[in-house]
Amino acid sequence: MTAQLFSPITIGGLEFPNRIAVAPMCQYSADDGSASDWHLQQWMMYALTGAGMVTMEMTDVERRGRISHGCLGLYSDHNEAAAKRTLDAARRVAQPGTRFGVQLAHAGRKASCQRPWEGGGPLRAGQDPWQTVSASAVPFAEGWHTPHPMTEEEIHALIGHFVKSAHRAERAGFDFIEIHAAHGYLLHQFISPLSNHRKDEWGGTLKNRVRLASEIVKAVKNAVPNMMVGARISVTDWVDGGLTVEEGVEVAQALEEAGVAYLCCSSGGNSPLQQIATGPGYQVHLAEAVKRAVTIPVRAVGMIDDARQAEEIIADDRADMVALARAILSDPRWPWRAAATLGVEIKSAPQLARSTSLMKKWVGAE
Numbered sequence: 001m002t003a004q005l006f007s008p009i010t011i012g013g014l015e016f017p018n019r020i021a022v023a024p025m026c027q028y029s030a031d032d033g034s035a036s037d038w039h040l041q042q043w044m045m046y047a048l049t050g051a052g053m054v055t056m057e058m059t060d061v062e063r064r065g066r067i068s069h070g071c072l073g074l075y076s077d078h079n080e081a082a083a084k085r086t087l088d089a090a091r092r093v094a095q096p097g098t099r100f101g102v103q104l105a106h107a108g109r110k111a112s113c114q115r116p117w118e119g120g121g122p123l124r125a126g127q128d129p130w131q132t133v134s135a136s137a138v139p140f141a142e143g144w145h146t147p148h149p150m151t152e153e154e155i156h157a158l159i160g161h162f163v164k165s166a167h168r169a170e171r172a173g174f175d176f177i178e179i180h181a182a183h184g185y186l187l188h189q190f191i192s193p194l195s196n197h198r199k200d201e202w203g204g205t206l207k208n209r210v211r212l213a214s215e216i217v218k219a220v221k222n223a224v225p226n227m228m229v230g231a232r233i234s235v236t237d238w239v240d241g242g243l244t245v246e247e248g249v250e251v252a253q254a255l256e257e258a259g260v261a262y263l264c265c266s267s268g269g270n271s272p273l274q275q276i277a278t279g280p281g282y283q284v285h286l287a288e289a290v291k292r293a294v295t296i297p298v299r300a301v302g303m304i305d306d307a308r309q310a311e312e313i314i315a316d317d318r319a320d321m322v323a324l325a326r327a328i329l330s331d332p333r334w335p336w337r338a339a340a341t342l343g344v345e346i347k348s349a350p351q352l353a354r355s356t357s358l359m360k361k362w363v364g365a366e
């Protein structure tokens with residue numbers, strides 16, 4: 001049987017063995033931005049999932065761009081060396097054809113926060129908080145840090161930080177870069193009218209609001225022409241007066257024009273007032289809307305955790321890839337299980353080959 005989920009795809013010149021991606025997932029376990037032993041086990045685990053595309057967690061381009069004290073960064077030589085060491089180890093055990101990328105980001109007004117398991121709110125006095133930055137001096141919610149609105153010089157410096165981190169990502173050995181313009185982090189804060197009240201060329205019209213993300217894409221592509229560069233966007237804010245799906249589609253088109261090779265279509269994250277109707281595949285329609293408006297591959301994400309559901313999304317041409325986050329945390333062998341469910345044989349490491357008959361039994365395929 002052929003399954004579209006296990007068909008290869010080439011994105012920006014980079015070939016992926018199947019349509020399954022590990023979605024980026026913050027682990028809040030770094031040491032001043034550097035990957036730790038936790039990352040070593042996590043990246044090696046991702047390498048063996050069988051997902052063709054592995055996107056490492058939100059990795060910040062400057063120290064003050066971290067969500068928490070535990071967030072990963074690529075802003076120092078030490079960060080770069082730790083990422084390289086960790087990635088090299090993951091590559092040595094990876095399933096054939098696995099491609100590794102890193103999500104470059106800046107948290108903006110959602111920086112200086114506690115780790116989720118410490119509460120997740122803004123850092124308090126005594127917890128080493130720092131001054132956050134954003135498009136405008138609008139806090140994420142009541143009681144959150146009021147960000148400092150970025151000056152023209154700071155905006156240009158930020159583009160430079162993305163370029164520097166892209167060089168570090170290339171030297172560390174990543175295959176691709178994903179620019180994080182979703183989930184209410186800095187680039188989304190510029191894109192959304194909820195958080196961008198600027199009157200200069202970085203605010204106002206949608207064209208102006210998406211300028212920062214577009215300039216970063218162009219600068220990064222220019223800096224690392226041999227790397228594939230994609231982006232993740234929030235297609236809608238799910239808030240009255242926020243970014244609409246129609247505008248989200250325009251953001252996608254602007255980023256395609258700037259040169260991204262793929263778009264991952266997520267949503268929300270920029271307001272506590274968001275009203276999201278969640279459920280299986282609740283964001284797939286957003287990927288579909290973007291797919292109809294661009295020519296580059298589109299990745300769907302959000303409560304995709306069933307092999308047949310994932311297969312249908314690809315076979316019905318609603319998206320070109322699916323990204324899984326929580327399903328991979330729960331079952332790092334999800335892609336193997338999906339292959340067994342869909343009757344596809346995938347090559348596994350010989351050390352693990354004796355597990356496949358049991359996997360088939362569990363999914364009722366034998």
Ligand SMILES: Cc1cc2nc3c(=O)[nH]c(=O)nc-3n(C[C@H](O)[C@H](O)[C@H](O)COP(=O)(O)O)c2cc1C
Binds near residue numbers: 023180232266304326
């Ligand atoms: C533990 C955890 C960490 C996450 N960290 C990130 C991140 O670093 N960058 C990002 O874009 N999304 C992040 N997300 C969101 C996921 O990538 C994904 O979009 C979301 O969980 C919906 O997919 P799912 O239903 O398959 O979990 C995170 C999600 C989880 C559960």
